[in-house]
Amino acid sequence: MQVFIKNLGFLSTTMFPISNLKCDNIERIELFLVMRSHFKRTIATLSLLTFFAFLPIGCDIFCRNSCGCDGSPPIKRFEVLSFDVQTIDDNGQEQDSDVSYPFNQIFKGIFVGDTNYLSQTVGSKISIPGVAFACDPIPPYAVQQLTSIKIVNIEEVQMSDGSILSIGQDISEYFGIKRNSSYSLSPITTFLDGRFRIYQYENLKIGWLNEPKTELKLKFNIQLVLDTEEEFNFNGEKLFIR
Numbered sequence: 001m002q003v004f005i006k007n008l009g010f011l012s013t014t015m016f017p018i019s020n021l022k023c024d025n026i027e028r029i030e031l032f033l034v035m036r037s038h039f040k041r042t043i044a045t046l047s048l049l050t051f052f053a054f055l056p057i058g059c060d061i062f063c064r065n066s067c068g069c070d071g072s073p074p075i076k077r078f079e080v081l082s083f084d085v086q087t088i089d090d091n092g093q094e095q096d097s098d099v100s101y102p103f104n105q106i107f108k109g110i111f112v113g114d115t116n117y118l119s120q121t122v123g124s125k126i127s128i129p130g131v132a133f134a135c136d137p138i139p140p141y142a143v144q145q146l147t148s149i150k151i152v153n154i155e156e157v158q159m160s161d162g163s164i165l166s167i168g169q170d171i172s173e174y175f176g177i178k179r180n181s182s183y184s185l186s187p188i189t190t191f192l193d194g195r196f197r198i199y200q201y202e203n204l205k206i207g208w209l210n211e212p213k214t215e216l217k218l219k220f221n222i223q224l225v226l227d228t229e230e231e232f233n234f235n236g237e238k239l240f241i242r
Contacts, residue, residue: 076140080198082113083224085234090181092203103212103241107205108222112198118143142198148225149188149206151175153218154236160213171220176209185209195227208241215242 087097088109095106117140151172157165165171176185185207206222218239224232 075138076117077143078115078117078140078200080112080114080142080144080226080230081116083232083234084111084113085109085222085237086111087239088203088205090205092181097238098240100215100217100240100242103208103210106239106241107207108237108239110204110206110222110224112142112200112202115142115200139202140200142200144198144226144228144230145195146192146198146224147195147227148223149177149192150223150225151206152221152223154221155217155219157216157218159216165218171218174209175206177204177206179204208239212241216240 086109087095088107089095089101089105090107092109094109095101149172150170151174153165153169153171154167156167159165172188175188177188177191178185179202185205187209188206208216208218218241220237220239222234222237224234226232
């Protein structure tokens with residue numbers, strides 16, 4: 001009887017009489033074959049992993065937005081050309097300014113109006129070959145910052161304690177401001193904290209800070225000042241509260 005040993009390096013087929021083989025030689029040959037098989041599999045696996053490591057992976061696999069997967073998304077910057085002011089509720093819905101509302105349910109909403117987008121954007125170019133990260137675009141924000149909000153009374157009003165808000169009086173201290181419905185009002189100076197970053201799709205809500213304990217029909221002018229010394233004025237605004 002004969003044993004056929006195949007695929008041993010340069011030997012395609014070798015015949016050995018079984019009588020000339022010792023057990024330890026057979027075990028060595030079998031061990032060699034097993035090790036050679038595992039070695040080939042390891043090389044194939046490493047080659048495949050190396051291939052995928054340098055293969056560009058489509059961004060849509062991991063993140064499905066316009067920011068891309070190449071490091072940090074670009075930051076869009078714009079110049080504020082105008083603002084809009086509306087009478088709104090806490091959900092941002094426009095309301096009739098001639099109707100009286102509970103003081104904590106009605107606000108003056110400040111919105112970014114016209115803008116001019118800058119041609120250049122800022123973003124990180126650092127990336128890892130073959131690796132994609134989920135990314136959230138940073139909301140566009142203005143190159144200018146808001147530094148002051150001034151509210152000036154234009155019609156005399158008597159408060160519940162008998163004090164009078166006179167014409168031309170700065171009544172900013174009676175108002176607070178917040179950025180969305182999940183926050184409570186903060187005094188204007190505290191909120192701005194020197195300078196405030198302006199995001200394009202965000203609205204700021206200005207409201208009366210404390211319960212008036214009587215109906216107040218407030219009429220006033222609003223002045224917004226940016227760090228570029230630009231001023232935006234909104235005259236004849238009304239807020240009827242109780």
